[in-house]
Amino acid sequence: xxxxxxxxxxxxxxxxxxxxxxxxxxxxxxxxxxxxxxxxxxxxxxxxxxxxxxxxxxxxxxxxxxxxxxxxxxxxxxxxxxxxxxxxxxxxxxxxxxxxxxxxxxxxxxxxxxxxxxxxxxxxxxxxxxxxxxxxxxxxxxxxxxxxxxxxxxxxxxxxxxxxxxxxxxxxxxxxxxxxxxxxxxxxxxxxxxxxxxx
Numbered sequence: 668x669x670x671x672x673x674x675x676x677x678x679x680x681x682x683x684x685x686x687x688x689x690x691x692x693x694x695x696x697x698x699x700x701x702x703x704x705x706x707x708x709x710x711x712x713x714x715x716x717x718x719x720x721x722x723x724x725x726x727x728x729x730x731x732x733x734x735x736x737x738x739x740x741x742x743x744x745x746x747x748x749x750x751x752x753x754x755x756x757x758x759x760x761x762x763x764x765x766x767x768x769x770x771x772x773x774x775x776x777x778x779x780x781x782x783x784x785x786x787x788x789x790x791x792x793x794x795x796x797x798x799x800x801x802x803x804x805x806x807x808x809x810x811x812x813x814x815x816x817x818x819x820x821x822x823x824x825x826x827x828x829x830x831x832x833x834x835x836x837x838x839x840x841x842x843x844x845x846x847x848x849x850x851x852x853x854x855x856x857x858x859x860x861x862x863x864x865x866x
């Protein structure tokens with residue numbers, strides 16, 4: 668996908684978020700309020716870009732679909748903790764697939780106990796896969812994710828949550844068709860997702 672189409676997609680998601688914010692304000696006026704406590708679970712889809720830093724020539728950066736699944740518990744009004752699967756995938760050419768995924772244990776920090784804005788940070792495991800039906804490349808290593816988000820409540824326990832995140836691998840050796848290459852390969856992705864979340 669071209670950069671212009673990617674920008675249009677991101678703007679569309681931002682516009683959708685603004686629409687949900689209006690709905691949230693209406694819910695507050697109607698007295699439904701919101702809660703942040705106990706078990707929570709969320710999932711989402713969106714758009715982003717994936718690439719890598721590496722030894723020598725790195726692959727081009729491409730736009731692609733992003734996904735997220737997370738669940739956990741609420742420590743208090745300021746802190747949630749959970750496990751998260753967050754990734755990016757692209758089919759740039761027919762028969763060619765490329766994906767990056769991070770599995771992390773994450774902390775979500777709300778600066779204001781009554782606010783909906785939060786910061787995210789997590790550590791875990793990162794995986795990269797490339798397959799063009801001729802060659803298959805892989806890289807695995809320690810990974811991390813950081814992000815920001817905002818819970819747009821549409822009810823006491825339900826929100827639509829835009830999250831802008833950056834996921835990356837710290838380490839990883841690129842393998843080609845099952846054989847090590849000795850090259851350092853550190854994939855990363857930027858992701859904007861809209862996440863239905865139950866608190």
